[in-house]
Amino acid sequence: MLLLALDTATPAVTVALFDAEAGRVLAARERVDARRHGELLMPSVDAVLTEAGRGLGDVGALVVGTGPGPYTGLRVGLVTAAALGAARDLPVHGVCTLDGLAHAGGLREPFVVATDARRKEVYWAEYADADTRIGGPAVDRPAEIAERVAGRPALGAGAALYPEAFPGVRADLPAHASAGALAAVAARRLAAGEPLDAPTPLYLRRPDAREPAGYKAVTPAGSGGGR
Structure with missing residues (x-):
């Protein structure tokens, strides 16, 4: 197929x-x-x-x-x-x-994948090997997870962007x-007969663009608001 x-x-x-x-x-x-x-x-x-x-x-x-x-x-x-x-x-x-990034990395030891989430945050997940996710996905500031990911290889553009939080970043692996x-x-x-995910988005947080709140309503001229 x-x-x-x-x-x-x-x-x-x-x-x-x-x-x-x-x-x-x-x-x-x-x-x-x-x-x-x-x-x-x-x-x-x-x-x-x-x-x-x-x-x-x-x-x-x-x-x-x-x-x-x-x-x-x-x-x-x-x-x-x-x-x-x-x-x-x-x-x-x-x-x-x-999961795709992890598979492309091909590592056979515990590691971390992180991509750039903007707003000085990363999307990240933990893996036992290239095909086994054991934690995440999640979105966090790199400093908040630095201790947790220390000592493990890391790959992805998010890890490369914050090497102080991901000291094990592998520049030779896919970003x-x-x-x-x-x-x-x-x-x-x-x-293997395993279930696949539904094609629904993992946003993990609200979009940047949103409807403004608390704005003042304006009554159109001639709408009947008399004295």
């Missing part, structure tokens, strides 16, 4: 076509640009399918990163996956973006999400 995977939970817009039976990526695209998720995603999907010589009709299921991630970027991937799934009557599976790694995680879970 072919899995079309995509993720927009980090600054990377990443898409991959994965052959679950062969266990390999047939084609992939990745572009790191935190402000152009919506602009870059569908052209990347088209490019991946074209490179692999396949069409959406050949895809057996969709895999999408569920975050955690910033509200605007994360929902681009989730909405796109939902639309493609509905249009082609395909199942859509969710995978935690941090951003990989759609190919997400698909590999999904393929392994499907083969």
Whole structure:
């Protein structure tokens, strides 16, 4: 079965076509640009399918990163996956973006994954190995978790951004999400008969933009407010 995977939970817009039976990526695209998720995603999907010589009709299921991630970027991937799934009557599976990063890192010892959550915070999770999450995901200020993560390797752009809190950061390991790694995680879970996540977002906190509270109502002129 072919899995079309995509993720927009980090600054990377990443898409991959994965052959679950062969266990390999047939084609992939990745572009790191935190402000152009919506602009870059569908052209990347088209490019991946074209490179692999396949069409959406050949895809057996969709895999999408569920975050955690910033509200605007994360929902681009989730909405796109939902639309493609509905249009082609395909199942859509969710995978935690941090799980994909952990898998791509390939470590076989306890470690931490952290991505940039902005506001001087990180999204993070703890792993026993590359395929076993044992804590999180959560969002915290790096200083608040520095003691807890000390002494363990760390990977991800969040760890690289705050090396004082993540002294074990591995610059040689991936910083951003990989759609190919997400698909590999999904393929392994499907083969093992394990349940996959629903394609629902892990926001972990409210969006930056919200309706203002406590504003003064203004009565339009001529609305009948007489003396």
